[in-house]
Amino acid sequence: MVTALKPPRVLVVANQKGGVGKTTTAINLGTALAAVGAPTLVVDIDPQGNASTGLGIPHNARKLTTYDVLMGGATIADAVTPTKIPGLSIVPSTVDLSGAELELIELPRRNYRLKDAFAEFTRNPSQPFSYVLIDCPPSLTLLTVNAMAAADAVVVPLQCEFFALEGLSQLLKTIERVRGNLNPQLEIQGIVLTMFDKRNKLSDQVAADVRETLGEKVYATVIPRNVRISEAPSHGVPALVYDLRCPGSQAYIKLAGELIQRESPPTAAIRPSSDVASLSVRKGRPRITRVKKPSLRRWHSSSRTPSVTSIPAARRILIPRPRTSGNGSRHPTTTRAMPAATSARAHGGVCPVCAHGSSET
Numbered sequence: 118m119v120t121a122l123k124p125p126r127v128l129v130v131a132n133q134k135g136g137v138g139k140t141t142t143a144i145n146l147g148t149a150l151a152a153v154g155a156p157t158l159v160v161d162i163d164p165q166g167n168a169s170t171g172l173g174i175p176h177n178a179r180k181l182t183t184y185d186v187l188m189g190g191a192t193i194a195d196a197v198t199p200t201k202i203p204g205l206s207i208v209p210s211t212v213d214l215s216g217a218e219l220e221l222i223e224l225p226r227r228n229y230r231l232k233d234a235f236a237e238f239t240r241n242p243s244q245p246f247s248y249v250l251i252d253c254p255p256s257l258t259l260l261t262v263n264a265m266a267a268a269d270a271v272v273v274p275l276q277c278e279f280f281a282l283e284g285l286s287q288l289l290k291t292i293e294r295v296r297g298n299l300n301p302q303l304e305i306q307g308i309v310l311t312m313f314d315k316r317n318k319l320s321d322q323v324a325a326d327v328r329e330t331l332g333e334k335v336y337a338t339v340i341p342r343n344v345r346i347s348e349a350p351s352h353g354v355p356a357l358v359y360d361l362r363c364p365g366s367q368a369y370i371k372l373a374g375e376l377i378q379r380e381s382p383p384t385a386a387i388r389p390s391s392d393v394a395s396l397s398v399r400k401g402r403p404r405i406t407r408v409k410k411p412s413l414r415r416w417h418s419s420s421r422t423p424s425v426t427s428i429p430a431a432r433r434i435l436i437p438r439p440r441t442s443g444n445g446s447r448h449p450t451t452t453r454a455m456p457a458a459t460s461a462r463a464h465g466g467v468c469p470v471c472a473h474g475s476s477e478t
């Protein structure tokens with residue numbers, strides 16, 4: 118296991134538009150980061166619980182959830198649930214979280230509940246995570262604000278479709294407000310174009326527009342539309358485990374490499390302990406070398422220079438190949454979009470972003 122020497126980098130995966138690939142990005146980026154030796158915690162702060170389902174956490178295993186953390190009923194350490202992926206854990210969520218928006222209004226430091234929970238968690242120098250990825254709901258209400266207040270940076274998935282830029286300006290304004298009022302160090306880590314369809318001219322046009330508008334903030338890696346990505350959640354595994362070689366999985370591996378490069382020097386935080394593993398990034402591709410622990414060998418089949426390309430071996434060992442049921446149907450797929458954003462009225466007349474109308478900041 119790689120030793121995290123610093124508090125983890127907390128990245129929030131946010132876009133108030135529904136169905137743009139937030140959860141898919143959190144799950145697969147998390148898997149790719151874990152696979153290259155950067156232990157990662159996914160925090161599911163969406164009442165839909167799609168990240169929890171997509172990472173194979175059954176409902177009856179979601180004992181302590183993000184709801185409990187926000188309400189002060191559990192610490193993050195208590196709620197961390199391991200997944201089948203070595204190095205990848207999750208704080209799961211359930212539908213209980215949909216009530217949290219209203220309950221939070223009554224609580225002190227309502228915008229900082231998650232931040233405070235992380236502060237307590239990272240006080241422990243032996244916490245194992247190098248990255249935290251928070252999967253947000255499709256809204257800009259208190260849950261997303263809590264996530265942004267707790268985060269170092271935002272990763273924005275942007276679907277290559279006609280209205281992509283329209284929603285983005287609203288998101289950027291929210292980030293700006295959070296930075297101004299709640300979290301001055303919040304940055305944009307990057308914007309990732311998702312569901313790119315090379316046969317569709319519109320995808321090209323949108324990608325060109327976004328790059329022209331946002332320049333270097335847009336990752337060079339583009340996530341293609343790929344049916345294997347959409348099939349994976351119904352089997353409770355990330356696409357990287359379901360089909361490592363599919364173009365979507367390969368793109369998420371590249372994205373992890375790009376993200377790690379953007380994070381350096383902060384990724385110096387991932388200093389491999391000498392007897393375990395060493396992380397390097399060559400030509401944008403993360404690799405692990407010198408793996409000695411058996412647990413990592415299971416994960417990486419080649420003993421000399423194992424890399425994320427050997428994930429299928431781990432899949433064979435750790436995760437039985439998903440089966441369809443007798444009548445050929447698959448497990449139910451994840452649920453879709455949440456109800457629209459709650460208005461400031463629902464927050465007792467207090468703006469959930471800038472806390473206008475309240476004495477608290």
Ligand SMILES: Nc1ncnc2c1ncn2[C@@H]1O[C@H](COP(=O)(O)OP(=O)(O)OP(=O)(O)O)[C@@H](O)[C@H]1O
Pocket residue numbers: 134135136137138139140141142163165167253254255311312313340341342343344346347348350365452453454455
């Ligand atoms: N690159 C892709 N290719 C094909 N399908 C994709 C891709 N990315 C995501 N999907 C599918 O699109 C749907 C929406 O993706 P996802 O759930 O990740 O979006 P989201 O932004 O988290 O949605 P929500 O706003 O509801 O939380 C899912 O069915 C997912 O499997």
Ligand SMILES: [Mg+2]
Pocket residue numbers: 139140141163167168252253254
């Ligand atoms: Mg989602």
